[in-house]
Amino acid sequence: MDATSIDLQRAYHQMERLLNGIAAALETEDIPAARLDLGKAVEALHTAGPGEEGPEALRYLDHALSYAHRVIGDLLHEKGLPPHSPADFAGWYDAGEVPFREDW
Amino acid sequence: MIPLDRYPKEISLRDDARVVLRPMIPEDTDGLWIFLRQLPEIDKAHFHDDVDRREAVDRWAKTPDYEAVLPILAIRGDRIVGTATLYRNKTGWKQRIGIVRILIAPDHRHLGLGTAMIREIRHLGEKVALNYLMAEVIEEQQSAVRALERMGFEKAVVYRNFVNDRKGHLHNLVVLLHPMSSLEKEIFY
Numbered sequence: 515m516d517a518t519s520i521d522l523q524r525a526y527h528q529m530e531r532l533l534n535g536i537a538a539a540l541e542t543e544d545i546p547a548a549r550l551d552l553g554k555a556v557e558a559l560h561t562a563g564p565g566e567e568g569p570e571a572l573r574y575l576d577h578a579l580s581y582a583h584r585v586i587g588d589l590l591h592e593k594g595l596p597p598h599s600p601a602d603f604a605g606w607y608d609a610g611e612v613p614f615r616e617d618w
Numbered sequence: 619m620i621p622l623d624r625y626p627k628e629i630s631l632r633d634d635a636r637v638v639l640r641p642m643i644p645e646d647t648d649g650l651w652i653f654l655r656q657l658p659e660i661d662k663a664h665f666h667d668d669v670d671r672r673e674a675v676d677r678w679a680k681t682p683d684y685e686a687v688l689p690i691l692a693i694r695g696d697r698i699v700g701t702a703t704l705y706r707n708k709t710g711w712k713q714r715i716g717i718v719r720i721l722i723a724p725d726h727r728h729l730g731l732g733t734a735m736i737r738e739i740r741h742l743g744e745k746v747a748l749n750y751l752m753a754e755v756i757e758e759q760q761s762a763v764r765a766l767e768r769m770g771f772e773k774a775v776v777y778r779n780f781v782n783d784r785k786g787h788l789h790n791l792v793v794l795l796h797p798m799s800s801l802e803k804e805i806f807y
Contacts, residue, residue, distance in 0.1 A: 547737075547770075547798075549799070550802070587733070588737060591737045594628045618722065618733055
């Protein structure tokens with residue numbers, strides 16, 4: 515996948531906003547596993563860095579997104595809502611196919 | 619004591635069906651028997667008792683000891699459609715390792731129930747300050763392996779031709795571990 519430095523910067527800041535939003539939602543919840551995953555997401559985001567380029571930065575942003583999805587899943591589960599399915603949002607992705615689905 | 623005040627807990631599946639999660643009680647014996655009867659052979663391979671015998675199921679359901687074995691049931695209407703069991707040692711060197719076993723009815727797979735059950739056990743494991751959750755899965759159960767990995771379990775080892783099913787055929791056993799937050803705190807401090 516090709517990503518320009520502007521793409522990466524944009525993704526970094528979008529991710530930062532997403533994680534801040536998740537952190538605010540988690541503040542009132544007692545979900546220790548989700549807090550742990552949020553910490554890992556933030557760590558991955560910081561490793562990617564706002565000005566970093568190349569496949570490593572992209573990989574860490576991807577890690578941050580994966581951890582963020584897990585936290586969102588935990589929040590939905592705690593509230594009794596249906597699980598988040600990335601495939602439901604396939605039309606929004608700028609990608610040939612969404613590479614994950616619910617298996618179990 | 620393991621905190622059970624979150625139960626009964628209602629969740630939604632991908633098809634919007636509502637499912638109630640709660641610990642198993644002795645009155646669940648009939649429902650559990652029906653649930654176990656519909657599972658494929660491979661899913662029953664790990665049981666220490668022959669769960670095709672009603673008396674084995676009766677014994678399991680009628681003597682709950684949640685501090686050692688905590689079965690959480692997923693109930694849709696009046697039917698059990700999944701179980702997630704957390705096994706713990708009360709003493710000894712493995713007392714902070716929880717063993718996880720999850721069973722999902724064949725007609726309730728791919729709806730997110732297996733993943734929801736993993737979330738539930740992970741939550742309970744955090745609440746009782748376990749250091750690790752451990753899951754043992756036969757390698758053919760790839761959906762379960764993928765779901766566990768997506769939820770933070772990591773393959774620790776694969777034992778080749780290690781376990782046998784109830785017909786005596788050998789299978790590879792995948793052992794997955796999930797480090798918990800209490801472990802990270804202990805290592806850090």
